Amino acid sequence: MYRTILYKNDMPKFQELGKKFLDYYKNEMLYKMKYFYDNKDKQKKQIIKTITKPTLLIGDSEKTLKKINEQEINFIFTSPPYYNAREYTNYKSYNDYLDKMYRILLECNRILEDGRFIVINVSPVISKRSGREFESIRYPIHFDFHNILTKSGFYFVDEIIWIKPEATVKNRVGGYQQTKKPLSYKPNCITESLLVYRKNVPFLLDKNILKYKNFKIDKNAKFNSTNCWYINPKNDKNHPAVFPEELCEEVLKYYSFENDVVLDPFAGSGTFGKVAKKKNRIPVLGEKNEEYVKLLKDKYDNL
Numbered sequence: 001m002y003r004t005i006l007y008k009n010d011m012p013k014f015q016e017l018g019k020k021f022l023d024y025y026k027n028e029m030l031y032k033m034k035y036f037y038d039n040k041d042k043q044k045k046q047i048i049k050t051i052t053k054p055t056l057l058i059g060d061s062e063k064t065l066k067k068i069n070e071q072e073i074n075f076i077f078t079s080p081p082y083y084n085a086r087e088y089t090n091y092k093s094y095n096d097y098l099d100k101m102y103r104i105l106l107e108c109n110r111i112l113e114d115g116r117f118i119v120i121n122v123s124p125v126i127s128k129r130s131g132r133e134f135e136s137i138r139y140p141i142h143f144d145f146h147n148i149l150t151k152s153g154f155y156f157v158d159e160i161i162w163i164k165p166e167a168t169v170k171n172r173v174g175g176y177q178q179t180k181k182p183l184s185y186k187p188n189c190i191t192e193s194l195l196v197y198r199k200n201v202p203f204l205l206d207k208n209i210l211k212y213k214n215f216k217i218d219k220n221a222k223f224n225s226t227n228c229w230y231i232n233p234k235n236d237k238n239h240p241a242v243f244p245e246e247l248c249e250e251v252l253k254y255y256s257f258e259n260d261v262v263l264d265p266f267a268g269s270g271t272f273g274k275v276a277k278k279k280n281r282i283p284v285l286g287e288k289n290e291e292y293v294k295l296l297k298d299k300y301d302n303l
């Protein structure tokens with residue numbers, strides 16, 4: 001009955017009933033059904049494709065992404081600045097930082113093909129104490145990204161946990177280890193989140209997959225069967241926060257096809273671009289720091 005009421009949205013009687021019905025239940029699943037039905041006959045917008053080779057966008061991604069046409073990008077993977085954790089960012093406040101990330105996510109939503117995925121790598125950070133008498137502040141960035149991702153037109157699909165060996169992370173548990181005093185416990189953080197979201201659309205994923213008619217399935221291909229991925233981190237002398245190549249290979253395997261145009265709007269040393277090229281995707285990299293841009297240019301002279 002619910003379906004009929006919402007489906008027959010071109011008949012005034014059902015329109016009125018549908019409205020009463022939604023006002024009463026205010027249920028998210030019903031809103032989603034209504035969204036599907038309301039948009040089922042909408043004409044598809046023509047996608048104008050101009051990106052045919054690896055591309056470097058130099059400058060603030062909030063501005064440079066505006067050069068890209070609607071829906072030209074097939075997949076986005078990125079690791080944004082973790083608030084002011086590194087020297088390349090200096091936001092006035094945490095809210096200021098989240099607002100900026102939101103504006104960039106809005107652009108990401110506009111240029112991402114309908115129904116495709118964005119994967120964001122983030123984890124909590126801690127600010128320095130301003131004096132011995134003050135507490136430090138710990139920011140749950142991954143929780144707050146959920147809000148700005150949904151506000152900018154994506155919906156939650158998965159959280160993948162990237163797990164690193166304990167020996168590779170900062171030791172926080174030392175104090176507790178010595179005193180064993182309750183409340184002083186601070187475990188070593190060996191995980192980071194990969195937030196997997198899909199662009200809101202009134203159709204199922206099958207429609208996206210069906211576009212790749214010539215995709216050859218490798219039935220013996222190895223794959224990660226859980227949302228816990230055990231991958232060693234990587235250090236780089238030129239950049240303080242680089243992706244391990246294996247992480248990029250994994251996300252490209254599960255969320256993109258060959259020849260897709262794939263974007264990293266916070267490219268840093270450009271690891272994602274390098275792996276994307278190797279995997280026959282067309283990378284688009286955004287970076288604003290001049291030092292890293294120079295490195296990117298030297299590294300990928302055909303970008």
Ligand SMILES: C[S@@+](CC[C@H](N)C(=O)[O-])C[C@H]1O[C@@H](n2cnc3c(N)ncnc32)[C@H](O)[C@@H]1O
Pocket residue numbers: 059060061062078079080081082088089239241242243265266267268269270271272286287288289292
């Ligand atoms: C966490 S790092 C990314 C590192 C990258 N995943 C790698 O493998 O090297 C974030 C990068 O975003 C850049 N960045 C910060 N804000 C930006 C903005 N508004 N537009 C473009 N790049 C930005 C920083 O300069 C930094 O290199």
